[in-house]
Structures are given as structure tokens and as C-alpha cells.
Amino acid sequence: MTKAITPHELDAVPEVTRLATGERGGVSGARSEADYSPDPKELRDDQVDGPELTARLAKTWGTQKGLIGALSTVDHKVIGRRYIITALFFLFLGGLSAVAMRLQLARPESSLIGPDLYNQLFTMHGTTMMFLFGVPIGEAFAVYLVPLMVGTRNIAFPRLNAFSYYVYLFGGLMIWLAFMLNIGPDVGWFAYVPLSGPEFSPGKRADIWAQMITFTEVAGISVAISVIVTVFKLRAPGMTLDRIPLFVWAELINSFVIIFAMPAVVTASALLLMDRLVGTHIFNPAEGGDALLYQHLFWFFGHPEVYIIFLPATGWVSAIVVTFARRQAFGYIALVLSLIATGFLSFGLWVHHMFTTGLPQLGASFFTASSMLIAIPNGIQIFCWIATLWDGRPVFRTPLLFVIGFFFIFVAGGLSGIMLASVPLDAQVHDTFFVVAHFHYVLIGGNVFPLIGAIYYWFPKFTGRMMNERLGKWHFGLAFIGFNVAFFPMHITGLMGMPRRVYTYLPEMGWGNLNMISTIGAAVFFGSFLLFLYNIVTSARRGPLAGPNPWNAGTLEWASASPPMPQNFDRIPIVTNREPLWAHRDSLPVAAGLSVENREQIVSTVTAGRADLRESTPEPSIWPFLSAVAITILFVGSMFTPWALVWGTPPLALALIGWFWPKAGTEDER
């Protein structure tokens, strides 16, 4: 059954000893239940084949019908789909708040929106885009795609993953409900003290902001850990480190950045809450605290945050470029090393957000240098993508168009970023619309354009149907023009001195025309999203059916059905190449022997990707949902009384025990 490698056949499957460890489960000298031979009565996938195997596996791995079933699901595709839709929903809410602000700013002395609502609007816009859209959307794609791309059946810790989704959803709903009740936060998306402290922001608005951070960070760190362990331990046999798809690398590095950056913002927001609610003095200079400490903590997270938003996008770009250039990525190793370098360097930039706070000059110079340094790995990536396209035979379908748009917009944003890295220029334009223009070029160029490309690209996998190509091209045209018309003039309004976060301005300032142009651009840009929404809804219902691999792509997610069955693959693929489906066009080499009746998947080794264990993964459970409800009660309650930490803990502990307590009748128990 097994083929040996011959020099003529580079993509041949290596011998079994290179695909599996063959080690015992127990430690040496001990008799372990791990090594018991499996129940002979249990059906395994080397005994059935074809449609029967598909149907039986779908039953084993499926999600139960009904509300309880839907809330108990642990299928990474179901949770991933919810994550993506929720993040896009928040993108639209964030976009609507932006449109409202643009309408207000279109004319000088406009009285459409008053200062209080305007403060809430820009806070909600920034907070939503950064915490409820920017971070979750990258993780959402990881939840859906990483298990498929590494050739496994579910994400590691699927219950934790489900839990994280509900926590994220509840946190997002909480802050938007508060906004609708006119207690939305109004202290800016980074909520600097002393403005957000107990003295200047009485009431609950700043608490809502800080507690929303807690929700999203608990969710974000949980997903990051699931993704890391999925990539480390659940890769298909043969997927060595240098055969991991670039998208998966990007999500892996991203998850590491999340794990090390997010504790900083949790510290910042938790200390802010403590200062506000229980009278600590961490940020209170009158009692030995310090307000700038808050900025250090926030930006120690805040700068990596930019890369948390950007890194998944590099993964989307790599996947799209390779597929539509019809060749393997140019400079795979350089691309991976650039991702890692970006991840590390992103932690050394935070002070460039604080150049106007009067820091020592030596410190400022260091952070200028490191801010310029990070342009190097990013530049390497751009050049690798261009080289891939240059040497390939690019096919200009909608996903690739958005990637091309990304090149132009992101590079323009990068250039204004290098300008801002220099302290004198930064001091001049700090808190003006120049900065607003810069970071929208970087964030919309660096995240939203690749995201839209990614949705066009993976939509057939998610839904089984193609999106409309003609509408897609119109969408791209409108988005590209609308974006530039909206944001390019802001460079100039900023240089003319228009500050951020003002709800209106006087006609004598001469900013009226440029603002009107920006508003028109914003309307066009928003219109492009309505077209996008229309395309999504109509294509999901009536689009032409897509086969498993409509783009003729090379990575493993395209080896599953569209949309994928609950088990993803009927048998776990064996990987011999970076683009497995280009290497094996006639038949897919696979591993057999896993249970058909229980949720088993292959656990492999971290570097060589050799099959090591056949471990069972958790069954559906309602407890992660109940735990999320319990933690929501605890978090929301603690904004009103510290005693919520006391009475909120027993229900949470109970839910967690329910979660971890083994159920009778599952594989574990036999």
C-alpha cells in the first residue's frame, strides 16, 4: 500500500516511518490504557468507503437540530461562520457611525449631530472597528479555515472556541445596547485617563468601554490558543513546517502576537475599572499614580493591535496571489520570516503613539528607528507577492482585484506612516486629520480590501455558490474610488490644521470643500458595501453552484466539499507538498483507521508533522454557552458592585464544572 520515494517523483508519498512516530502512548515501563487496541466492534474508516462513509461520518460529527443543538455546537465551521457574520455585522455598524460623522462634518457649523452624540459616535466607531471587527474578523477566518487548511476535522479545544464566540457576541451587544440607551462610551477608542477616570467621567460610560475590552480580550486570547494548538498539533501527516500554507502561518504568528499583546490592554482596562469603581490610585497623580502609565499599557497592546489586524490580511493576500498567479509563492521562506519579524518588531513601536507626551529624546529616537525598521519585513512581503504575480500568469478575478487595490492603498498608508515616524513631523500633525488619513489607508488598505478579496475567494467554500463576478468588479471600482475620494483629502485637511474629534468647525477655517469631498467619497464607499451585501445575499441563494475547487487552488480546504461536510474530510489527507492539490491531481493520498462512530482525529508532532496519536475531540455541549452567560452576568454585574465577583463566581464555577465533567457513553469512557 505504501510507496517509497523515488528521485523522479518529488511529490511521492514518503514511507510510513516518516509519516508516523509509531511510539507508545504510555511512559516507558508503565502499562497504559492509551495503548489498548481499539474496540473491534467499533467501525473504522478502513472498513467502509464512498457515500456510506460520508453519511456515517456526517452523523457522528454533525450538529443537532433545534435551539439547544445550535447553542451546543462545537463545529469550527458553524462557529466560524457565526464569527464571520457577527464581525461583518459590527463592520456595518461601525461603518454607519462613520457615515453619520461624515454627514455632520460635510458642512461647517452643521447642527445635525450635537457634541455629546458625536463623542459617542467616534468612540463607538473606533471601538467597534478595532475590537469588535478588526481583531475578531482575522480570528474568525482562522476558526473556519485553519482546521481545513491543515487537514483536520475540528479546531483544538472546540468548546473553548464556542465559549469565546458567545463571550465576544455578548460583549459587543452590551456596548451597542448601552449606546442605544445613551450610555455609550464617549472617551475615544483608547479612553485615556484622566478623561476616562473617576473625576472627569462620572456615570457608567467609561465602565462600559473598559468592560467591553475584558469581553473581547477573553474571547480573543481563547481563540488564539485554539489556533496555535491546532497548527502545532493537528496538522495532517506530512505537513512539515515548510509545507504549512502561508495563510496558516499568518494566523499562527497573529495568535502569538495576540497572546502577548492582549494582557497589556486587559491590565490597562482592569486598572481603569479599579480606579473608577473601588478607589485605587494607579492612574491618580495626587496619590502617587501616573496618567502616562495608562498610555504605555494601552499602546504596548495598541501597536501590536495594528499588526493583529494586518497579519491575517497578509495570509489572505498570500492565498489569493498564489491561486490567481497559478504558481507557488515566490520566497516562501522570506515571507514566513517576514511574518515572524513583523510579529517581534510590533512590540517595539508603541511609544511612537506618544511622541507628544514629552518623553526623553533618546527614547523617541529609538522608537523612530524601530518604526522605520518594521517597513523592511513588510516591504519584503510586498515584493514577494509582486514577484509571484510577475512570474505567474495572473487571472484578474475579483479577489485579485482587491489584492491589487490593497497594494496601492496599503503602500500609500505605509509611506505616510514613515513620515509620521519622524518626531518633528509627528508633533506637527499629531491629532489632526493627517493621522486619520494615514491609519485609514493602513487599516482599510491593509485589512478591509484583502478581507473583501478573501470573502469573494472563499465564498464558494463557505456556501457552495459563486459570487457574481460582474457585481464584484463594480464593487471593486466603487470601493477603490470611494475610499480614495473619502480619505485622500484628509491628508490635506490635516495639514491645514483640522483636528480629530471635533464635532464641527467654523467656515472661516476653509476646510469646508475638502470635507464635503470626503463625505461624498464616504457615501460612495458605503454604497459599494451595500452592493457587496446585495451580492452576498443574492449569490448565497441563486449563485452558480461551485464544485469543491472552483478556483483550481492548491491548499487542502479545496479538497473538502463546498460547503464542507461536518467531518471536513472523509479521511485525513497526507501532505507531500506546499500545494497538495497541485501535486496530486488524480487521487488524494490519505490516512485510514480512524473511528467512524466517535470523534477521533490525528494528533501529530510539532515540527515534522508525523502522526502520533488518534485522540478523541470533545462532543457538543451546552455548557460553554452557559459559561459565557455566567461570565457575562459576572462582568456586567461587577460594573455596578464589586460583590458581583463574589455572587457571580459560583454559577460560573458550576458551568465550568459541567463543561469539564466527562459524559457517560463517549469514547473516553470505554
Added chain:
Amino acid sequence: MTKASFQPQDSEELLPHRIVLNVRSMPSYAYGHRSPIWWGTVAFAAAEGMGFAMAIGVYFYLVFINGNWPLSAPPPDLFWPSLFTVVLLVSAWPNARAKRDGEQENLSATRRNLVIMSLAGIVLLVIRIMEFNGLHVRWDQNAYGSAVWLLLGLHTLHLLTDLGDTVVLTVLMFTRHGHGKRFSDVGDNAFYWYFVVASWLPIYLILYWFPRWW
């Protein structure tokens, strides 16, 4: 393969399978780094370790800003935290036993070890309460008090979490579920306890000795 022509596939069919490896006889779980849960525990310890690092950073930032330290309060008492440290360090021994006997899948020894670890956790929690009483500063007195309570509170949270985890696991091992993969969970629980021990040592030095040396 490098430059294949682009033709959208209209095929509805998935690729046929060619079986090249059979995993039927592979073990169903393993210990340490071979187990996904171990990596999850490491990742959680990394994220929480980062939280400790941030809190320690806050503490020293405030020392640097203020110059004199501790702020208008005597340094905290040494007796209870030192006793805590000793008991915590001693607990590493039954913890190591728990891990080793778990790997041997020795049920009676594992039960005994887990009971010892649960008791150790409870004793430590009692000492911790005494420790809070000897701080000589409240969290709302000044920034020094806030930072002290922050660090001690953060560690207590970890102590409580691991104690809860250990107690549940202990009960579990006395039920019919106490076999197989649960022994691997015992190892991971022991691993997390090491994290609780290791994260305490710098905090002990910072909270109780640093103000005396400064």
C-alpha cells in the same frame, strides 16, 4: 505544475482516496508535550505570565515615578508570606509525585497525591488571608497600596483557579471516570501548579523584600 493553465473546475466530484497510512494502532492519548492539552496549558501560562509581567511593570513604573517607596506605609509583614513561600515550595514535591504516579496510571497513589495537593491549596489559601492582613496598606490609600493589592490579588486569583481545578479533578478521580486520559489531565494540572509556584517567587521578592532594600 508551476504554470498550469487556468480552467475553472466544473467537476462536482471530490478526489478519490489512496490509502497510504493506517493509524488504527496508534495510541489514544499520551503525556506531556505529545498531548494538545499540554500546549494549551503552556499557552495559557504564557498569556497569564504576560499579565504578571505587566502588573510587575506597573509596580516598578510607580516606584520609578515616585522615587521613595513604599509610599507612607511601613513595609508589609514578613512572617505569613515567608511561611506561604515555604509551604508553596514544599508542595512542589507532592506535585511532582502526582505527575509521576499519574504517568504510571497508578490510581490509588494518584488519589492520595491529589488529596494532598487539595489540602495544600486550602492551607495556602488560609495563609494568604493572613498575608493580606499584614500588608499595612489598603488598596485605596495610595498608588503603592493599589499596586501591592494588584499583585497579591492577581496571584490569589491563580491560586484559587488551580485549587478549584485540583479539587474537581480529585473528586473526578474517585468516580468511575478516574482512568485513561484523566491521568494525562493530572499531569497538566500539576504543570499549572508549577506555574503558580514559579510566578509567586518574583512577586514574593518584589512585595516583601524590595521595599526593604530600596
